[in-house]
Every structure is written in C-alpha cells, then in structure tokens.
Amino acid sequence: MSGRQSGAKQPVVIGIAFGLFVGILASVVVVRVSLLGEHAADTMAASTAAAETVAAGRAYPGDSRAEAALVEAESERLSYVRRVSASAVGDATVATPPYRVRTGTTYTLVLTPREQPYSAPELAALAPGTFQRDPDGFFLLSENIVVLGGATLALAPEEGSVGLDIRLASDTDFFVSIVTSGGSLVVDGTETAPVSLSSWSRSTGAPDTQTTDGRAYVRVIGGRASVSHADVSDLGFWSGNTGGLALTGTDEAATFDGLLDPAPDSVSAAATATGAPVLPPGPLVVPGSPTPDALVTAGLDNLRVSGNAFGVFIANAHGVLLRDSSISDSLVDGVVFHRAVENSSIVRTESRDNGVDGFRAARSSTDVAFTAVTATGNGRDGLALDGRPLAAGPSATGTAVVDYGDSTIARGEFSHNGRYGIAVSGGSDLSIRTNEVAANLGGIVVDGDASDVTISDNRLTDQVRQSIAIRDGVRAASVVDNSIAGGDTAVYVRNAGATVERNTVSRVSNHGVTLVGDAGDVTVTANVVAGFGSIPIFTEDSEGGTVAHNDTADWHPAITVATVVNAVFQPLTIVWILLALVVVGTALATRASRSTATIRHPYADRVPISAFTRGFVSRESMK
Structure with a gap:
C-alpha cells in the first residue's frame, strides 16, 4: 500500500521541481537582459568617446620629415631675397628695375616697386627662358617670382581670349612659387575667360599630385590680393604658408645657410638669358624689420580651388572677403582662418571632400562671419571654430589670456562630415543660427x-x-x-x-x-x-x-526585447506563471507516468475462487 502512495506522489514532486526550475530560469533571464541593457549603454558611451578622440580626418599622404625641411628652406630663401632687396632698393627715390637673386640651385625673379602693374606679357619679356608659352597655349613658369612692396603683379587674360593658363613647374627635384612680399597680386579673370594657376610636372606632362618632394605654390605676404574668376588646383605642400593659395602677414626669420652657393650652369644660363640681370651677392643691408608689418587684405570671388594641400590659407589678415567660391579635395583643410584674422567674411562658398575640416577658424581670430556656406563630405568637421585663448597663463611671449569671439555662423548647410557639422571650442559672443545640419556623427x-x-x-x-x-x-x-x-x-x-x-x-x-x-x-x-x-x-x-x-x-x-521581458516578468506575473507551471508540469508528469504503466483489470486483486479451480468434475474423470 505504501508503495502505491509513493508512486502517486512522484508526479507531483516532479511537477513542483519543474516549475521551480522554470521560475529560476526566468529570473536569470530578467537579470541577464537588464545587465545587457546597462552594458549596451556603457558601450555606446565608450564608442562615442572613442569617435570624438579618433576622428581626426583623413591622413596626410606626404612625407612629414622631407616636407618640413622643404618648408624651412623656402622660409630661408624668402628671407634672403628680402634682405638682398633691402640692399638693392635702398633709396626709394631711385627706380630699380627687376632683377634676379641666386638662391641655392634656383633663381628668383624680383619685381621691384613701380606704379604700373607687371602683366603676363611683361613677364614673358623679363623672363623669356623661364616664362614660356607652350604650343598647347598655356604658359609654363620655371622660375620663382617675388613681388616687392609697391609693386603689383596683374594676371589677366588677353582681350578676346578664352582665358589665361599659367602652370608652375613642379618636378621631383625642383618647384617654383609666386610670392608677394608686401606687394599686391591681382588675378582678374572673367566668367567666360578665367585665369588658371596650377602645378605642372614636366616629366609626366600632368599636374603634380605628389607632395613628398615639395610642390609649387602661391603666397601673398602682407600687401593685398584680389582674385576673381580663377581656377587654382594641385598646389602646395605640408604647411599653411606653402599650402597652395596662402594669404598671410609676417614671415619667419631665417639663417640663409646654403643660399649663396652657385647655381648649376643650366639654370644659370636659362635665367641670365633675359632682360633682368642677376644681382651680384655683396654686403647685405639689414632692414629695421626683415618682414612686412602690415596685415594682408584680400577680396576673393568666383574662385575654384581643388587638390591643394590647404585650399585657401589665411593668417594675420584684416578685411578678407571670400564669396561665391568652391574649395574641394584639399589634402588638409578647405578654408583656414589661422591666426589673427579679423573682420573677415566667407559668403556663399562651398567646401567639400577635404581631408580634415571644410572651414576652420583657429585661435585669435575674431569678428569673422560664415554666411550661407556649405560644408559636406569632409574628413572631420564641416566648420570648426576655436576661440580659446592662446595661453592659459604666463608664457614665453607674454600673450594675453583672452577669449576670442564675436563670430557668426548663419544660413549654412553642414552634412555628411566625418565628425561634427559645426564644432566650437571656446570663445564668447558666438551666434549659430538658421543652419541646416544633417547626417553627421554629431550636429552642433x-x-x-x-x-x-x-x-x-x-x-x-x-x-x-x-x-x-x-x-x-x-x-x-x-x-x-x-x-x-x-x-x-x-x-x-x-x-x-x-x-x-x-x-x-x-x-x-x-x-x-x-x-x-x-x-x-x-x-x-x-x-x-x-x-x-x-x-x-x-x-x-x-x-x-x-x-x-x-x-x-x-x-x-x-519596443525592444528588454522592454517586453521587463513588462512580462513583473513580480505578480511571475507568481501566476509559477503556479500555472506547477499545474501543467504535474499533469504532464502524471500522464507520462500512466503512459509507461502495464494495463491491469480494475479488480485484479478480487477474483472469485472458481478462477483458482477447474469447477465441478465427474467421478469417472478422477479415476
């Protein structure tokens, strides 16, 4: 009898155990989902911090060591030319004709002060061996040019022509530049006859797209620049000053090491077979200030810039206006207001697909305005504005600890940039209004x-x-x-x-x-x-x-897995589920037990005695 009772209790025990197991499993699931939700939140925060730290734009493709040395050499060359010029043009009342300065293995044609601008045809007369017209119609410049204060270089297409195409020699061992040193640069194209300035590799017969060995560039130091309806492409390397089209104020001093070495005979012959003599080296007059003191001013419109190291680089400038222009595919930034840029504006200008920022205003720039600009597809930020002080306390140069600001960003479009649409670090009195910002990692x-x-x-x-x-x-x-x-x-x-x-x-x-x-x-x-x-x-x-x-x-x-689980597994809900599981488990266990038992008669233990005998028998059968 006791065996039958224990057999009857066994399904119930199995059902209860099964229900408890399922309940514990459900509790573990709830806890696990909760932990996964917290882990996901932590992971998102970590990935955001990583994106903010790592997103630095596309890597620069050149050679940092070699290009930095070339930048230093260019700075020395320009400083040497200025000191030679201070000696040659010592008396402002006496007109000095253009001349050349031997600078290492190259020559630099120096345009001296005069009232009348120097034109492209006049350059051809001054340098017939180094400013030549190609049969395909473009001019090839294979000599450096420096425009002194009081002089203007004006590049404009001839009347009735389709434009003026000037290509600056940029080979593996030699590149040239056009630099104004206190003078002015005027590039005066038209909508139907633009002026083109680009690098040109004579060995490949194509624009120079490699920066490792340096690349031709255009720079305005002090003075004024006026550029209209111009195409500028594939210029510059490594630094902002040599970045392609640069408008800057003062320059660095230099040591002039190696600049008095004689030039190779081939270069010397090409340079001296011109109307401009080579200035013999002699005692140099050291001017009171070896660099121009004036800030650069500029007006740029309808400018198309592509493939430069820095699209347009501006520093130490006042009253710059860039409008109705397009800058694209720069190796670093599209448009840069680097330092000490004041009262300047960029209007209706697009900057796209640049390696780092579309537009960037660095520290110490103030009262700048970006109006109706477009920045898209740039490697880092669409527009980056840094108004932080140049120093946080006492410094070697005694820089004032002040914020910079009074800048506005209005009616612009900033989309699909690698990090932020608009990034602002420091500064005061800043206005960001009526802009369209879309599909960036972060917006503003x-x-x-x-x-x-x-x-x-x-x-x-x-x-x-x-x-x-x-x-x-x-x-x-x-x-x-x-x-x-x-x-x-x-x-x-x-x-x-x-x-x-x-x-x-x-x-x-x-x-x-x-x-x-x-x-x-x-x-x-x-x-x-x-x-x-x-x-x-x-x-x-x-x-x-x-x-x-x-x-x-x-x-x-x-509606997520976590919210559904949390909604279902409330305390009271769990109790009812456990009770239901106990009942269902017991029924299943009982059914399983019955399915394995042998079929028996219900009164198998209560049979009549006749079932144990043969019944009545005759006497004869017993014999």
Whole structure:
C-alpha cells in the first residue's frame, strides 16, 4: 500500500521541481537582459568617446620629415631675397628695375616697386627662358617670382581670349612659387575667360599630385590680393604658408645657410638669358624689420580651388572677403582662418571632400562671419571654430589670456562630415543660427569653456549621436527654437550652463534631452519632445537643473526585447506563471507516468475462487 502512495506522489514532486526550475530560469533571464541593457549603454558611451578622440580626418599622404625641411628652406630663401632687396632698393627715390637673386640651385625673379602693374606679357619679356608659352597655349613658369612692396603683379587674360593658363613647374627635384612680399597680386579673370594657376610636372606632362618632394605654390605676404574668376588646383605642400593659395602677414626669420652657393650652369644660363640681370651677392643691408608689418587684405570671388594641400590659407589678415567660391579635395583643410584674422567674411562658398575640416577658424581670430556656406563630405568637421585663448597663463611671449569671439555662423548647410557639422571650442559672443545640419556623427558641438553662445532656429536631421551638445565648462549657452529630428539624443548638456527652450524634437531613439554632471545652471522648459526611447528627458546622472513644462505626450517607450521581458516578468506575473507551471508540469508528469504503466483489470486483486479451480468434475474423470 505504501508503495502505491509513493508512486502517486512522484508526479507531483516532479511537477513542483519543474516549475521551480522554470521560475529560476526566468529570473536569470530578467537579470541577464537588464545587465545587457546597462552594458549596451556603457558601450555606446565608450564608442562615442572613442569617435570624438579618433576622428581626426583623413591622413596626410606626404612625407612629414622631407616636407618640413622643404618648408624651412623656402622660409630661408624668402628671407634672403628680402634682405638682398633691402640692399638693392635702398633709396626709394631711385627706380630699380627687376632683377634676379641666386638662391641655392634656383633663381628668383624680383619685381621691384613701380606704379604700373607687371602683366603676363611683361613677364614673358623679363623672363623669356623661364616664362614660356607652350604650343598647347598655356604658359609654363620655371622660375620663382617675388613681388616687392609697391609693386603689383596683374594676371589677366588677353582681350578676346578664352582665358589665361599659367602652370608652375613642379618636378621631383625642383618647384617654383609666386610670392608677394608686401606687394599686391591681382588675378582678374572673367566668367567666360578665367585665369588658371596650377602645378605642372614636366616629366609626366600632368599636374603634380605628389607632395613628398615639395610642390609649387602661391603666397601673398602682407600687401593685398584680389582674385576673381580663377581656377587654382594641385598646389602646395605640408604647411599653411606653402599650402597652395596662402594669404598671410609676417614671415619667419631665417639663417640663409646654403643660399649663396652657385647655381648649376643650366639654370644659370636659362635665367641670365633675359632682360633682368642677376644681382651680384655683396654686403647685405639689414632692414629695421626683415618682414612686412602690415596685415594682408584680400577680396576673393568666383574662385575654384581643388587638390591643394590647404585650399585657401589665411593668417594675420584684416578685411578678407571670400564669396561665391568652391574649395574641394584639399589634402588638409578647405578654408583656414589661422591666426589673427579679423573682420573677415566667407559668403556663399562651398567646401567639400577635404581631408580634415571644410572651414576652420583657429585661435585669435575674431569678428569673422560664415554666411550661407556649405560644408559636406569632409574628413572631420564641416566648420570648426576655436576661440580659446592662446595661453592659459604666463608664457614665453607674454600673450594675453583672452577669449576670442564675436563670430557668426548663419544660413549654412553642414552634412555628411566625418565628425561634427559645426564644432566650437571656446570663445564668447558666438551666434549659430538658421543652419541646416544633417547626417553627421554629431550636429552642433560646443565645449572648451565657451560663453554666451546662441544656438537658435537651426534644423538638425539624422545625426548619429547628439544633435546639439553643450559640455565641459560652457557658460550661458542658449539653445532655443531649434527643430531636431532623428538621431540618438537631441540635446546633450554635460557639466555646463545652458537654457534649452522651445525646441521641437521628433524621431529620436534614446532621449530628447540628457543632463549629465553639474546641471545647476541648466533650464529645460517649453520643449516639445517626441520619439521612441527609454526616457524623454534624462536627468538621473545629473545634479541640479530645472526641468518644467515640457510636452512629452508623443513620447513612446521603444519596443525592444528588454522592454517586453521587463513588462512580462513583473513580480505578480511571475507568481501566476509559477503556479500555472506547477499545474501543467504535474499533469504532464502524471500522464507520462500512466503512459509507461502495464494495463491491469480494475479488480485484479478480487477474483472469485472458481478462477483458482477447474469447477465441478465427474467421478469417472478422477479415476
């Protein structure tokens, strides 16, 4: 009897054990999913930090050591020419005709001061051996040119021609440049007859695309530049000063080592068979200032630049205007305001497919405006503006510790750049408004202790990470009236002060607004936040901050495996599931037990006695 009772209890025990096992397994699943969600968040944060650190644009293809040495040699050559010129043009009342200076293995044609500009035909007369017209119609320049203060080099097409094409020799062991040293450069093309300036490799019969051995370039030092309807391509190497088309102020001093060596006979013969004599070396007069003191000024319009090391490089300049132009495929940056650029503007200009930044304004540039510009497909940022001080404290040069700013970015388009659409580091009184920013890693990013930054009326679409990020010491930022769609997070504020008001957010996949760290000076009000994610306004990782009167009615939690599991495995739900599993497990176990038992008669243990005998028998059968 006891054996039958234990056999009856066995299915129940099996069912209970099965139910407990399933319950424990379900709890483990819930915990594991939760941990995976936290790990995914940590992974996303780590990948964002890695992207910010690693994204430095496309690598420069040249030879850093060789090209840096060539930059230094060019600086020495130009400084030597200026000192020779100070000796030759000592008396300003006496006109000095153009002359040549022997500089190492090359010659430099020096255009001296005069009222009338030097033209392309006059260059051909001054240098018939080194400025020659090719049968294909272009001019090949195989000699350096320096334009002194008081002189102007004017390059314009002949009347009735289709343009002026000047190619600067750029071979494996030799390249030339056109440099003004306080003088002026005028490139005056027209819509139907542009002026073209490019490098030319005589060995390959094609533009020089290799920078390892240096490359021809054009530079304006001090003075003024006026360039209109010009095509500039495949110029420059390594530095901004030698980067292609450079407009700069002062230059570096040099030692002149090796510049007094005689030139090879072939170069000497080509140079001296001209109307301009070679200035014999002699005692040099050291001028009071070996470099021009004046800032460069420039007007550039309808300019097409492609394939330069730096598209257009501008430093120590005042009143520069670049408009209606296109810069593309630069090895480094498209357009650079390097240092001490003031009161300058870029208008209706496109900068695309450059190695690093489309537009860049470096430290100590102030009162610059970018209006209706387009930056797309650049290796790092569409537009990078750095307004931080040149020094954080006492320095060797005694530089003032001041922020730079008063700059505006308006009505621009910034899309498909490798890192940010617009990046601002430091500075004050900055305005970023009415721009279209789309499909970058980050949209508008402000950091580096910037202050009084207004970000308003911009439309941001489908950034990978944050559409607007305010972080790391920024003060008094205003993020108002922006339209933000798509991306991970619309507005991200970390350890900064900002007012986030009246923004319209839609289609974001994580948070509408995220506050991290010290948010004591952050106000988030009157925003309309819609999307699919965990929390519309995330403040759990912040301290302080005011969040009020935001419309999150159209915010919907994202439907993911984690949310489904969390919704199902609530405490009471788990209890009911366990009870159901006990019942189902018991039934299954009982059924399994019955299916394996032998079929028996229900009264097998209660049979009649007749079943144990043969019944009645006759006497005869017993005999």
